[in-house]
Amino acid sequence: xxxxxYPIRLSRQDRLLFGRAAKAxxxxxxxxxREAGRKHAGNVKRRAACLDxxxxxxxxxxERDKDYLVRKFKGQK
Amino acid sequence: MTYIxxxxxxxxxxxxxxxxRRWAYRYLENGSLPFVTAEAALIEAGFRLDKPxxxxxxxxxxxxxxxxxxxxxxxxxxxxxxxxxxxxMDLVDACIVKLFELLPDAIILTTDVKDFSIYRTRSGGRxxxxxxxx
Numbered sequence: 084x085x086x087x088x089y090p091i092r093l094s095r096q097d098r099l100l101f102g103r104a105a106k107a108x109x110x111x112x113x114x115x116x117r118e119a120g121r122k123h124a125g126n127v128k129r130r131a132a133c134l135d136x137x138x139x140x141x142x143x144x145x146e147r148d149k150d151y152l153v154r155k156f157k158g159q160k
Numbered sequence: 161m162t163y164i165x166x167x168x169x170x171x172x173x174x175x176x177x178x179x180x181r182r183w184a185y186r187y188l189e190n191g192s193l194p195f196v197t198a199e200a201a202l203i204e205a206g207f208r209l210d211k212p213x214x215x216x217x218x219x220x221x222x223x224x225x226x227x228x229x230x231x232x233x234x235x236x237x238x239x240x241x242x243x244x245x246x247x248x249m250d251l252v253d254a255c256i257v258k259l260f261e262l263l264p265d266a267i268i269l270t271t272d273v274k275d276f277s278i279y280r281t282r283s284g285g286r287x288x289x290x291x292x293x294x
Contacts, residue, residue: 129193140174149250
């Protein structure tokens with residue numbers, strides 16, 4: 084899996100805080116921050132990106148008719 | 161809260177019906193992203209919208225996660241398709257029902273009232289759905 088390195092500056096207090104917490108959980112600071120970040124990211128409400136996609140036209144038939152795809156494929160033959 | 165998105169919900173953002181668009185926007189503007197779905201639903205939505213880029217774009221942007229590999233649940237999907245053969249259940253519907261079995265606390269976002277009010281899980285449980293406006 085491709086990885087990127089993000090160097091971060093920590094204040095002395097944060098380094099001590101994270102370092103102690105990580106040590107208590109037998110983790111490195113990097114592991115501790117990664118897990119905390121994942122947990123926090125999962126709870127963040129954000130706006131879906133598709134709201135910024137173009138307003139592509141969608142016919143009522145394409146939206147509502149279950150057999151639309153069957154007809155579309157048959158029509159392409 | 162986890163939401164399972166059916167094709168109808170994925171498409172609702174482009175619906176001609178203002179009520180349906182509002183319904184989709186309510187979730188898309190402040191929902192718990194990403195929505196869970198099946199690759200089959202994303203691909204179907206792309207075909208209906210005539211935008212082959214739709215599925216990879218929605219996945220790359222993190223709006224949706226495709227959480228069901230057909231190969232992993234082929235037996236269960238075949239069982240569902242056989243059970244609801246009289247309703248001509250399609251693969252997307254079977255995937256959505258299977259996802260609900262895997263995530264029983266989730267809510268299914270679908271516009272297909274006719275079928276999803278009939279479908280049950282393999283153990284006979286009702287599906288929890290938000291059908292949105294017609």
